[in-house]
Amino acid sequence: MRKYFIRGGVSLNKVRLGIIGIGRIGINHARIATTLDNIDLVGYCDIIKEKANYAGSKYGVKVYYDYKEMVDCVDAVIVCVQTEIHYEIARFFIENRKHVLIEKPITINVIEAENLIELAQKKEIVLSCGHVERFNSAVIALNDIININNIISISVKRMSPMDYRVKDIDVVSDLMIHDIDIILSLMKPYKVINVMAMKSIVKSDSKERNHADYCVAQLEFENGAIADLTASRVTEKKIRKLYINELDRFIEVNYLDKGLTTYKNFTAMLGESSICNKDTKYQEESLIQKIFTNSRDSLYEEQKNFINAILGLDKLKVTGKDAVEALKIVKRIQEKIYA
Template identity: 35%
Template sequence: MKVGVIGTGNMGENHVKTYLAMKEHCQLVGIYDNDPKQGRQISDKYTIKQFQSLSELLRSVDAVSIVVPTEYHYEIGLRCIENKVHIFMEKPITDTVDQALDLIEKAEKAGVKLQVGHIELFNPLIQTLAEQLSDQTIIELDFHRMSPYNEKLKNVDVVKDLMIHDLYILQSFIKQDKLLNFFSMGQIIENTPKHASVLTKSEAGVIAKLTASFKSKRKVRTIQILTEDALIEADILNNQLKITRDLVSQELRIHDTIQPLQRQLTDFIECIRSDRIPTVTGYDGVKTLQKANEISKALHQKQF
């Protein structure tokens, strides 16, 4: 299967490296970036073809990763659908729910697969954590996802960039249980949320607290879960789980040689080959986008 990458920033480069490591699954035909200089750097670095136009790339591939700023997801997604090219769309799916729903409808009519990049669901640590929770009654979950600030984050909304991961992880843990109102507080800097704290509760009574920030002095990715029987602590950066029951703690280190992005893109290729529904559908992306937009809007309106 022939694949391409649209957008060659940091995450786009990760997709390039990953596809090149997946030769048994697909052939990376080339890349396109609307910044020719940026595209040329990646083309030269990995000895891959740099297409001079999006149209040229789309005529040459069966599937693409769209790894561009969110404001361009809808427009490029439509171009892919017009060319019957299957889409892996990095999160969030689009800027607005209406755009996302239109993209999903058009993709379905055209027979185009649309998978959304919820990468943490392919992280072995998160999968192991989900297994640990399968027979547990959850009382509360506490998520922290924080990073130091840099100039590249000037116009980036921390809710749609960082917290969005924990929103879809949270939903995967509570399954069909529905989250109710979100109570949001945060800090707006340069007209975008840079720090956000959210409190929510599900219909079944599960409490969740989520913190995302670009104001931290170090990178943090942790989840703490209190159940009726245990305290479970996850350190995503160090691939560690600590489970405490009756004052006895057990520590697990998750070893895996395959990176979550490779697991995710392999799953995308296989869903095309086997003509099955993507593991993370466009509708999954919409549900997460709705929550992120609601929180971001509340922060802008200073409602909590």
């Protein structure tokens, strides 16, 4: 049933949106927000005035240097600041009954995340988290073809060149969390029963903060399936690939080009060696199938879903509960590598 957002007793079909934090992700959210018809873009906020001014002049909207100043002008916000202040900003807007999309990870710790979820439920607002790979068209197609009961293992590699931009979180919270979220969503309802992990610290600022730059983790699920994950922010090639080994099929996902390929062995009949006894020769062949996926912008789809969920036009695809479940596995991995 089609619903509309209610503001001041009036039904509306647009959401007044503010974007907080104008870094790489924030500026992309800003670009997308100008293209969606059901968004009334209110303005951008950043404590660095030059960033806020740049976004404001580029897209012709108001700028703010203090997020609290925009609270009466918005219905929803997208929070793209450092993880350590996610909770403070999100809680402020939720308390004021504003819908919130927070970039991943949802918060620094599980307690903060659970507090936000509880408050969002109490205030009856939409709380989502930026697990953008859920909106990757190859991942969406993957959900349609996998057989969860046939999965033997999942393997994923998310590797990038040296990144000096992210300093407040380690590679598990920064990169591996994407794939943790995807794997948990693929493996539902099965739970993780065991976690193993190792790490390497490479960058000088990472050594100061004791933050892993390279991590290998293994998750064991209650149905016997195993997932191994590698995340690196010190590798001289950008790799984003996921592999699923099923009982009778192998599946490869390339997050970067949204490619999805399946491999399956089958028995091909070559011919009959004798007409009388009909003895038949066979040969094992490999059937390779490339599955078509669209090339839509994943961040665009994420933001559209958030806005449509507010308006009652779509079901929210990444909930606060999803985000906290991924964060819990992140913390279990971190307990292993920093023990």
